[in-house]
Amino acid sequence: MVFLFCGSCEIINGFSKQEGRKPVDFVFFWNSINKPGPLNIFITIALILCFILFMETLGFIVCSYVVLFILMWRFGIPLLKNIVYSAIFVLLLNAIFGKLFTIYLPSGILDYLDF
Amino acid sequence: MVLGIFVGGIPGLTATMAVALIVPLTFHMSPIAGLAMILGVSFCAIFAGDIPATYLRIPGTPASGAAILDGYEMTRKGKGSLALALDLTCSVIGGLIGISILIFVAPILARFALKFTNFEYFWLAVFGLSMSAVISRGTKIKGVISMTLGLAFATIGIDITTGYPRFTFDSTELMAGIGFIPAMIGLFGLSEVFKYVLLPEDFKNPTITEKIQISFNSVGALLYKFKFLILRSAIIGNVIGALPGAGADIAAWVSYGIAKKVSKRSNEYGTGIEEGVIAPTSANNSALGGTWIPALVFGIPGDTITAIVLGAMMMYGLKPGPLIFQQNAYLVNQIFSVALVSQIFLLIIGWFGIKMYTYLFKFPRNVILVGIIIFSVVGSYALRSSLFDVSIMLLFGILGYIMEICGIPLPPLILGLILGPMIEDNLRVGLVKSDGSFLPFLTRPISLAFFILIVVTFFGDPIIKAIRFFFRRHKI
Numbered sequence: 001m002v003f004l005f006c007g008s009c010e011i012i013n014g015f016s017k018q019e020g021r022k023p024v025d026f027v028f029f030w031n032s033i034n035k036p037g038p039l040n041i042f043i044t045i046a047l048i049l050c051f052i053l054f055m056e057t058l059g060f061i062v063c064s065y066v067v068l069f070i071l072m073w074r075f076g077i078p079l080l081k082n083i084v085y086s087a088i089f090v091l092l093l094n095a096i097f098g099k100l101f102t103i104y105l106p107s108g109i110l111d112y113l114d115f
Numbered sequence: 116m117v118l119g120i121f122v123g124g125i126p127g128l129t130a131t132m133a134v135a136l137i138v139p140l141t142f143h144m145s146p147i148a149g150l151a152m153i154l155g156v157s158f159c160a161i162f163a164g165d166i167p168a169t170y171l172r173i174p175g176t177p178a179s180g181a182a183i184l185d186g187y188e189m190t191r192k193g194k195g196s197l198a199l200a201l202d203l204t205c206s207v208i209g210g211l212i213g214i215s216i217l218i219f220v221a222p223i224l225a226r227f228a229l230k231f232t233n234f235e236y237f238w239l240a241v242f243g244l245s246m247s248a249v250i251s252r253g254t255k256i257k258g259v260i261s262m263t264l265g266l267a268f269a270t271i272g273i274d275i276t277t278g279y280p281r282f283t284f285d286s287t288e289l290m291a292g293i294g295f296i297p298a299m300i301g302l303f304g305l306s307e308v309f310k311y312v313l314l315p316e317d318f319k320n321p322t323i324t325e326k327i328q329i330s331f332n333s334v335g336a337l338l339y340k341f342k343f344l345i346l347r348s349a350i351i352g353n354v355i356g357a358l359p360g361a362g363a364d365i366a367a368w369v370s371y372g373i374a375k376k377v378s379k380r381s382n383e384y385g386t387g388i389e390e391g392v393i394a395p396t397s398a399n400n401s402a403l404g405g406t407w408i409p410a411l412v413f414g415i416p417g418d419t420i421t422a423i424v425l426g427a428m429m430m431y432g433l434k435p436g437p438l439i440f441q442q443n444a445y446l447v448n449q450i451f452s453v454a455l456v457s458q459i460f461l462l463i464i465g466w467f468g469i470k471m472y473t474y475l476f477k478f479p480r481n482v483i484l485v486g487i488i489i490f491s492v493v494g495s496y497a498l499r500s501s502l503f504d505v506s507i508m509l510l511f512g513i514l515g516y517i518m519e520i521c522g523i524p525l526p527p528l529i530l531g532l533i534l535g536p537m538i539e540d541n542l543r544v545g546l547v548k549s550d551g552s553f554l555p556f557l558t559r560p561i562s563l564a565f566f567i568l569i570v571v572t573f574f575g576d577p578i579i580k581a582i583r584f585f586f587r588r589h590k591i
Contacts, residue, residue: 006256006257006259006260006263009256010256010257010260013254013256038313040312040313041309041312041313041516044308044309044312044488045509045513048488048492048505048509049509051492051505052502052505052506052509055496055502056502064489064493067489067492068485068489071485071488071489072481072482072485075312075481075482075484075485076481077479077481077482077485085482085485089485089486089489093489093490093493096140097139097493097497100143102143103143103497103500104500
């Protein structure tokens with residue numbers, strides 16, 4: 001009921017403010033999505049979904065490293081810095097959460113290393 | 116505190132985000148250590164927001180918005196170092212005044228709150244929710260939409276009274292309801308990152324290249340000269356902070372506005388005068404102390420930071436409310452002591468923080484954003500070692516981003532999520548006590564007072580307009 005009331009109010013408000021309204025332009029919409037910024041948002045969401053799906057199988061270290069590497073690559077960080085920063089981030093997170101606070105972080109395919 | 120300085124000083128990253136990110140780390144500490152960490156982070160982040168506000172004209176946190184006006188103008192006049200010194204000292208003094216008020220007022224209010232029954236708590240929670248919806252940025256309607264969304268999310272999980280699962284879709288994870296902390300991390304962490312990701316040309320660059328300095332010359336004399344301004348701004352900030360939903364940002368703007376109105380030099384405000392820096396910076400840190408008053412006394416968050424704190428306290432097994440002053444008096448005293456000590460540390464760490472920012476602003480923003488993304492993911496997972504919480508964080512991140520685009524404020528959603536169970540629980544127990552009658556909700560004095568306050572909150576403007584129209588028409 002509240003949503004219906006608020007929605008109606010917003011629609012009425014929208015119609016009462018005629019100036020500055022633009023028609024829906026789907027070509028413009030596609031062009032704006034196709035830019036690096038919005039694409040990076042979709043990639044970020046997809047990577048977090050991959051993290052959720054594959055963390056148990058691949059393990060925290062591998063999964064986080066891959067996610068970080070792709071994110072940094074997408075965000076334009078040079079390759080060498082990317083490799084170093086990703087490794088530092090993963091080791092730091094593993095040290096803080098896994099070792100210091102003894103939170104269970106799945107080791108996945110690196111199980112044999114006893115890391 | 117260092118994290119607070121770090122996050123608060125990066126434009127776009129808020130104090131709420133800093134607290135949301137630090138909370139997962141605190142669950143494995145003792146409650147007081149965790150709360151001390153949260154307090155330190157929040158105070159430092161609010162101060163650090165003034166650094167880019169002064170040098171870049173970009174507020175580090177929303178609470179630094181008002182400090183831009185005169186702080187940046189002072190920098191343009193070559194008095195940036197004095198502005199920063201005033202920022203730091205006024206933040207510390209404002210914080211100390213705010214905490215002192217908290218220490219004296221909270222126990223008195225707690226004694227009064229012991230008289231509250233379910234009827235009063237119901238209206239108090241509804242009042243807190245209404246305030247957040249009305250005060251937040253954007254229209255009242257958008258505030259109500261956000262608040263209702265929060266209430267809707269709060270209904271997910273097992274019904275406390277009947278034990279019946281609601282909106283769980285046979286998912287065992289949803290039986291316990293929506294995880295509050297992952298939702299907060301998503302709303303305030305991930306959604307902020309999404310906003311910055313949209314600006315790829317901008318976010319590769321360092322934030323600033325010039326050297327930032329601080330000078331304490333003549334600060335003492337200025338503080339003495341404007342002692343009443345500091346005191347007044349800190350008190351205003353504290354009172355506004357104590358209103359549910361009104362945080363440090365509103366406190367800073369209101370105290371700046373009042374200082375300008377009252378001042379003999381009101382026409383010089385905005386041109387780079389010291390009063391224009393002192394008023395908002397004293398108020399925003401003092402407001403933090405104010406936000407803890409309703410949080411500790413009634414269990415109602417004063418702003419988004421205390422909303423996270425309440426969630427964290429519940430996970431520590433603590434129940435905020437008037438009884439905490441009796442059952443956990445030792446812990447409450449420890450919180451007060453830590454809050455006072457953190458102000459002294461703010462002076463030292465803030466000074467180092469300003470020095471650090473010359474180097475920190477040179478760090479590319481995209482690396483920091485990637486760090487926040489992975490910390491949000493791991494932080495939400497670490498709470499219960501649950502990947503489901505990561506999904507919740509992601510969903511709320513997307514929702515928060517969409518809400519930001521639509522101009523719908525986020526704080527009412529969070530308050531709805533926290534206060535929803537409190538409202539429902541007290542309404543149901545109250546109805547059971549009164550044999551299904553709604554009358555006691557309106558006939559008890561405190562309940563009635565809260566009800567009138569809620570009506571005034573929502574319909575105050577039209578009522579005043581109608582009265583004025585009536586008087587004008589009848590020429591009274």
